[in-house]
Amino acid sequence: MRDKLQTFQEYYFPSVPPALHPEFEHFQQQVARRLSVLAAGLILLILPLFQLFETTSGHFSTTALYHQGQMRLPVVVLAMLVIMLRLLRPQGQWPRPAMLTLGFALICMVLGMLLYHLHWGTGYAMTLFSGLVMSLAVTSILATRGSRDLLIIYLIPGLFFIAGLALLEIPLRSEGLTLIVPLMTVVIGVILAENHYRGFVTMFLLTHHLKRSATTDPLTGLLNRRATQSILDLECARAKRHDLHFAVIMADLDRFKRVNDQYGHEVGDEVLRELAGRLSASVRKEDSVARWGGEEFLVLLREDRPELVMQVAEKIRQAVAGQSFATKAGPLSITISLGGACHTGEEPAEATISRADTALYQAKEAGRNQTMLAKPES
Ligand SMILES: Nc1nc2c(ncn2[C@@H]2O[C@H](COP(=O)(O)OP(=O)(O)OP(=O)(O)O)[C@@H](O)[C@H]2O)c(=O)[nH]1
Structure with missing residues (x-):
């Protein structure tokens, strides 16, 4: 029974031994480097396209387009900065902070736009709500430390969003926006992020084990x-x-x-x-x-x-x-x-x-x- 429990724990909740923490930190930076460049590239591709589509659709007033552009701009600039850092300082320690900032800015942007459209009743809020769900999926993949990273990315923007709803007196049951959808989204996001994180831990432990087996003698533990x-x-x-x-x-x-x-x-x-x-x-x-x-x-x-x-x-x-x-x-x-x-x-x-x-x-x-x-x- 105890063995089964241990196998279950090792399989579903793998943990990195303290002695390997510095190496794991390095591994996470490497993963973050790859993911942050991927995320920055996607942002640079998708956000300008959305802005272009909305400009040509004729559904938005010039003011709304201008405000949306203003909210998208910081995220686009951040994404450009990430690409620049990758080119100028490929080995720097920037990937994890950059990824958290990018995720944070993305959520601020989506929640800000959602609040904006809810307040002005533009009829675009439901689309943005789907955008929020999509962003949550993306940010949960970006979170290399699972729910811990999601907390950093969501807590402050989420609190601002709730405060905004209260200040602007927007009823929660507006345009189909019910409490259940955001809650379910959060639950799915956390599960995705945690699953992703545990996948990283397992991958790291396996790679470490393989490297160790390739370089050490199994009987004595010395270098081979x-x-x-x-x-x-x-x-x-x-x-x-x-x-x-x-x-x-x-x-x-x-x-x-x-x-x-x-x-x-x-x-x-x-x-x-x-x-x-x-x-x-x-x-x-x-x-x-x-x-x-x-x-x-x-x-x-x-x-x-x-x-x-x-x-x-x-x-x-x-x-x-x-x-x-x-x-x-x-x-x-x-x-x-x-x-x-x-x-x-x-x-x-x-x-x-x-x-x-x-x-x-x-x-x-x-x-x-x-x-x-x-x-x-x-
Ligand atoms: N138990 C054990 N024995 C090993 C291992 N690898 C090599 N040996 C043994 O080491 C012994 C080496 O013997 P020899 O090369 O004749 O050398 P020696 O008896 O130490 O004599 P000298 O080197 O001349 O002093 C052999 O009996 C091998 O079987 C191992 O991993 N485990």
């Missing part, structure tokens, strides 16, 4: 080989351009086959997981730790001083050998061998790794539980 290769290529490019060098340490558990053979793969996996934690704890935040292969790990240091590389490698060696690994087969004494290499000149990452591998091989040859540093590239 593919992701590390891209990072190393970037580091090489950075080293070439900014003269910022790096170093790699290859680390390989000693006689790990024996652990597997003696205690089974599950215990071996426990050791690998525990080792991942110890490796990560031995380096700085700006460094990276990756699972390079079976029981082989790669540490990328944003440093290339040989004495520091040796110091870190030694720290890792001691972190492994100095304390036994708690497993379900009991505490196990494990050791690790390490080989470090500093990136030099313009050598490709593979060359640095290969030198670190050679140093690692020498450490194994020298009796294991050792650290060795590769000679600089000749």
Whole structure:
């Protein structure tokens, strides 16, 4: 029952874990960027067309046309501004505020026009009322935070509209305008917006999950080989351009086959997981730790001083050998061998790794539980 409830909640009310909030914020900005440009484009297409249609229809007085134009103009200008921002500042933080302002202005416009036509009894109010329903559908799609955004878009214009109705003494039951229609519209809008928002959350969580699976090793949670290769290529490019060098340490558990053979793969996996934690704890935040292969790990240091590389490698060696690994087969004494290499000149990452591998091989040859540093590239 509890599991079913949890599945129901995850399916219908997915939520973003706090740790992912900054990434989700970025995702929402991206969605808002796309939607705001779409909305601005539609506004620029539709509002002038309406104005043109009304001007040529002959149903409106010049004054009414002038007032309608005045109410449409700010929204059109805002839409133009959004398009300009997209062109001038494609990566700026404007999309969400821009979208809220656009939605807000659109609703102000429709409600203002509705009030205007109700007050002057032009017979156009019902058409505008349909326009209001359409705008609600549009704004609920624009609301990337569901009903929270709708509240911002509707609250103030809605209050002004109600105040306007009271001040101008317009009866609510006018030209078929009943309370039930706006209420139903609001309910549908909120459901649409919330559904849309939850769709975003699900899409974000799925994308995040896919990205994570593509870049991390499922057993240890460390970066996988593919992701590390891209990072190393970037580091090489950075080293070439900014003269910022790096170093790699290859680390390989000693006689790990024996652990597997003696205690089974599950215990071996426990050791690998525990080792991942110890490796990560031995380096700085700006460094990276990756699972390079079976029981082989790669540490990328944003440093290339040989004495520091040796110091870190030694720290890792001691972190492994100095304390036994708690497993379900009991505490196990494990050791690790390490080989470090500093990136030099313009050598490709593979060359640095290969030198670190050679140093690692020498450490194994020298009796294991050792650290060795590769000679600089000749
Ligand atoms: N449990 C577990 N074992 C793994 C995993 N990946 C690789 N291994 C094991 O790691 C062991 C590697 O053995 P070898 O390459 O012979 O090396 P070693 O026994 O560590 O000996 P040296 O490296 O020479 O010290 C093999 O038994 C693999 O099965 C894994 O994901 N889980």
